[in-house]
Amino acid sequence: MTLATxxxxxxxxxxxxxxxxxxxRDNRRALGERLGLLDEVRQLFESASITPGPDAFxxxxxxxxxxxxxxxxxxxxxxxxxxxxxLWLKLTIRDPLPRRRPTIGALSRSTGAEFYSMVHGMPxxxxxxxxxxxPLLVRGHAPSRDEVESAxxxxxxxxxxxxxxxxxxxxxxxxxxxxxxxxxxxxxxxLRQAKFAVRAVPARFVxxxxxxxxxxxxxxxxxxxxxKARLETAPQ
Amino acid sequence: MADTTAGGGAERLSLLRVLGPGHVWALGVGIVLVGxxxxxxxxxxxGGMIAGLVACWVAGLLYTCVAMIDSEVTSTVAAAxxxxxxxxxxxxxxxxxxxxxxxxMAYTMLEAANAITVGFLLDTVAGMQGxxxxxxxxxxxxxxxxxxxxxxxxVLATLSFNLVITGIAxxxxxxxxxxxxxxxxxxxxxxxxxxxxxxxxxxLGVIASLHFGLWYYLGIEGTCxxxxxxxxxxxxxxxxxxAGIMTLLIAATLTWYVCSGxxxxxxxxxSGTPLFDAARVTGSTSLMVxxxxxxxxxxxASANGCINDASRAWFSMGRDRYLPxxxxxxxxxxxxxxxxxxxxxxxxxxxxLGAPLDQVITFSILSGLLGYTFMTFNxxxxxxxxxxxxxxxxxxxxxxPLPAIVLLVLCSTAYFAVFLGxxxxxxxxxxxxxxxxxxxxxxxxxxxxxxxxxxxxxxxxVGY
Numbered sequence: 137m138t139l140a141t142x143x144x145x146x147x148x149x150x151x152x153x154x155x156x157x158x159x160x161r162d163n164r165r166a167l168g169e170r171l172g173l174l175d176e177v178r179q180l181f182e183s184a185s186i187t188p189g190p191d192a193f194x195x196x197x198x199x200x201x202x203x204x205x206x207x208x209x210x211x212x213x214x215x216x217x218x219x220x221x222x223l224w225l226k227l228t229i230r231d232p233l234p235r236r237r238p239t240i241g242a243l244s245r246s247t248g249a250e251f252y253s254m255v256h257g258m259p260x261x262x263x264x265x266x267x268x269x270x271p272l273l274v275r276g277h278a279p280s281r282d283e284v285e286s287a288x289x290x291x292x293x294x295x296x297x298x299x300x301x302x303x304x305x306x307x308x309x310x311x312x313x314x315x316x317x318x319x320x321x322x323x324x325x326x327l328r329q330a331k332f333a334v335r336a337v338p339a340r341f342v343x344x345x346x347x348x349x350x351x352x353x354x355x356x357x358x359x360x361x362x363x364k365a366r367l368e369t370a371p372q
Numbered sequence: 373m374a375d376t377t378a379g380g381g382a383e384r385l386s387l388l389r390v391l392g393p394g395h396v397w398a399l400g401v402g403i404v405l406v407g408x409x410x411x412x413x414x415x416x417x418x419g420g421m422i423a424g425l426v427a428c429w430v431a432g433l434l435y436t437c438v439a440m441i442d443s444e445v446t447s448t449v450a451a452a453x454x455x456x457x458x459x460x461x462x463x464x465x466x467x468x469x470x471x472x473x474x475x476x477m478a479y480t481m482l483e484a485a486n487a488i489t490v491g492f493l494l495d496t497v498a499g500m501q502g503x504x505x506x507x508x509x510x511x512x513x514x515x516x517x518x519x520x521x522x523x524x525x526x527v528l529a530t531l532s533f534n535l536v537i538t539g540i541a542x543x544x545x546x547x548x549x550x551x552x553x554x555x556x557x558x559x560x561x562x563x564x565x566x567x568x569x570x571x572x573x574x575x576l577g578v579i580a581s582l583h584f585g586l587w588y589y590l591g592i593e594g595t596c597x598x599x600x601x602x603x604x605x606x607x608x609x610x611x612x613x614x615a616g617i618m619t620l621l622i623a624a625t626l627t628w629y630v631c632s633g634x635x636x637x638x639x640x641x642x643s644g645t646p647l648f649d650a651a652r653v654t655g656s657t658s659l660m661v662x663x664x665x666x667x668x669x670x671x672x673a674s675a676n677g678c679i680n681d682a683s684r685a686w687f688s689m690g691r692d693r694y695l696p697x698x699x700x701x702x703x704x705x706x707x708x709x710x711x712x713x714x715x716x717x718x719x720x721x722x723x724x725l726g727a728p729l730d731q732v733i734t735f736s737i738l739s740g741l742l743g744y745t746f747m748t749f750n751x752x753x754x755x756x757x758x759x760x761x762x763x764x765x766x767x768x769x770x771x772x773p774l775p776a777i778v779l780l781v782l783c784s785t786a787y788f789a790v791f792l793g794x795x796x797x798x799x800x801x802x803x804x805x806x807x808x809x810x811x812x813x814x815x816x817x818x819x820x821x822x823x824x825x826x827x828x829x830x831x832x833x834v835g836y
Binding site for chain 1: 450451452453454455456457475497501502503523526594599600601602673676677680681684685687688691692700702704705706707708709764823824827828829
């Protein structure tokens with residue numbers, strides 16, 4: 137082996153080693169940063185626990201005073217071709233017992249690749265027009281016309297937020313998916329990296345999502361005529 | 373990156389980054405720069421020096437039409453997904469299936485071409501060190517498997533590499549040009565062939581060279597279609613893409629100038645790494661090292677992007693049931709379309725190990741051409757079904773239908789150019805897509821959720 141060959145091999149090996157070092161360092165840093173995303177949100181709940189998900193993004197679980205439970209997950213989405221990476225906040229409120237509610241969900245700007253969505257798993261297509269310029273996929277499980285009408289008003293309010301991606305309600309609970317951050321365009325174009333400009337999820341952002349979830353849930357507590365009538369005639 | 377509030381704050385920050393000049397440039401150039409490092413020179417082999425330059429500029433015109441047409445449709449179809457989503461809404465599922473295949477094949481073949489180039493580059497460097505006959509295949513396999521593994525695990529998502537890599541690739545071309553212009557080359561530039569053999573195959577050679585002239589820009593429509601989830605109409609303007617096309621035109625002309633001046637066109641037409649070979653001719657070790665790094669970075673970055681995009685397109689077709697839904701699975705930990713990534717690896721390896729570089733490039737170009745051809749009648753149908761005043765458009769491209777007609781004429785010319793010398797590949801690709809379409813129409817379509825294909829709140833199309 138000549139000196140030039142040895143020098144070349146050493147140069148290449150050094151370069152690869154440097155790249156590997158940078159890769160491992162950046163990966164560890166990114167994983168460490170992920171865990172702290174929901175720290176600010178913890179203070180919204182009396183007893184909240186944060187655990188790392190399988191992809192190291194945090195999952196917050198807490199109990200609400202009325203017996204319901206809430207789960208907040210951060211979901212990275214790099215799966216749509218020709219779209220920037222997205223970071224979704226997925227909020228689920230579960231009721232302790234099933235309630236008399238339909239199963240209806242709406243998904244905005246559907247591409248079919250929403251692996252985190254409940255809507256794609258619902259069997260029936262529902263005709264619900266909320267806005268003339270909002271592409272919406274609405275599905276459910278054989279909802280009645282009254283149930284669709286009850287849902288329309290709340291869905292219209294919920295999807296007035298341009299960051300809203302999915303809103304779904306079932307007898308077991310309510311689901312909201314809202315866009316938390318979008319990936320850096322330059323980083324994505326060059327090396328398909330997913331760089332998000334967020335270090336911590338603001339409590340206000342989660343409050344807005346909670347508000348949307350409650351709005352959707354209340355649509356079937358108040359706007360249903362039979363429930364409303366029962367509430368009005370119930371003994372005091 | 374500083375802490376920021378989500379919602380409006382993060383969106384404002386992302387818009388600021390989009391508007392930064394470095395990223396506007398990166399929009400257009402990005403991974404497309406690999407076309408300057410390899411492949412384009414086969415156009416010189418098909419038609420001579422001048423033909424290669426003409427092909428470069430004519431291809432620039434073709435891609436300008438692509439950018440104009442694509443910007444209008446992208447700005448109006450709110451759902452992301454590029455031409456695949458456009459086809460679903462404007463033409464139908466069969467066209468969307470074909471467009472998805474175009475994307476997958478174009479990028480998988482480009483990935484294979486990149487891997488071949490890496491192997492060829494290492495073989496060349498080994499030969500310069502006195503170790504001739506290096507087996508390229510292990511390096512080709514290593515490149516594809518290594519990048520596929522990184523994509524499988526989503527590792528690259530956490531890296532901090534950014535403009536530095538593509539900056540090196542672009543700067544290397546500029547440095548080579550300046551070095552040669554200011555006499556740093558042991559061999560002076562020689563353009564006497566322009567007088568003696570300007571068009572060795574005549575004007576037919578000029579037409580034939582358009583085939584590989586597309587390679588300078590192939591994939592640029594992908595960078596301009598890196599859409600936001602919530603699209604602002606002002607962001608639909610194709611300024612970034614036009615800036616990218618102009619940047620590539622300059623880089624392509626510089627590349628042609630340096631390589632044609634240093635390397636006889638007969639040899640340039642068959643080179644695997646023309647820029648690196650040009651650096652070798654100069655005799656400068658520094659230039660050789662710089663162009664080696666530039667070639668390696670450009671090809672590997674391009675291959676990474678191809679694995680990423682091709683797997684996402686295959687994954688999307690699985691999710692839509694155009695393909696078995698098995699391909700639509702997401703890795704529970706890494707959040708990657710792992711089955712699609714794994715499925716496409718052997719396809720890339722077969723072509724990278726079994727086909728010569730010019731044929732692999734031809735397969736990629738043909739798939740891209742079919743996608744551009746689709747865009748012409750897609751645009752015609754779009755304007756006819758939903759005229760300008762009927763739906764809100766973020767951008768309306770001027771002089772319709774002239775860009776679509778020009779694009780169709782240039783695509784037709786490019787098909788004829790491919791036929792000149794690669795007729796077998798042309799027929800083979802057409803047969804592949806016809807057979808695939810028949811399979812989809814007679815078998816696969818029954819599984820598609822037809823109502824979910826069209827989600828835009830547009831009015832009923834004119835005539836329906």
